[in-house]
Amino acid sequence: MPRYIVERELEDAGNLSGDELQAISQKSCSVLEKLGPQIQWVQSFVTKDKLYCIYISPNEQLIKKHADLGELPLNAINEVMTIIDPVTAE
Structure with missing residues (x-):
């Protein structure tokens, strides 16, 4: 199933308390x-x-629905095409 990176702009996100998160x-x-x-x-x-969220979803529409129902900001959705890491270099 596809993976997506979702970008959510949230002013001062880095200073949110544990309770807020x-x-x-x-x-x-x-x-x-x-x-x-x-x-x-x-x-x-x-x-x-910002928050950068990783989702597994069959499509972008379901991610959009999640944001709408949860009243969550949604600035970008990008499908992950492949994953690389240090092992890729070997």
């Missing part, structure tokens, strides 16, 4: 439960003003 995570998970097992949130990376 937990609330965002809980909201996302509650929407994912309603959407069913075909979409999975793998993890997110928090930077100064």
Whole structure:
């Protein structure tokens, strides 16, 4: 199944408290439960003003639906075409 990197602009994201990050995570998970097992949130990376989230999903439309239902910002969706790492260099 395809993987996607989702970019979410969230002002001052890097300064969110643990409680705030937990609330965002809980909201996302509650929407994912309603959407069913075909979409999975793998993890997110928090930077100064953005979240970069990794999802496994059959299509972009389901990711958009997740953002809409969860009232989450959605600035870009990019399908991962391949993954490289240090082993690739060998």
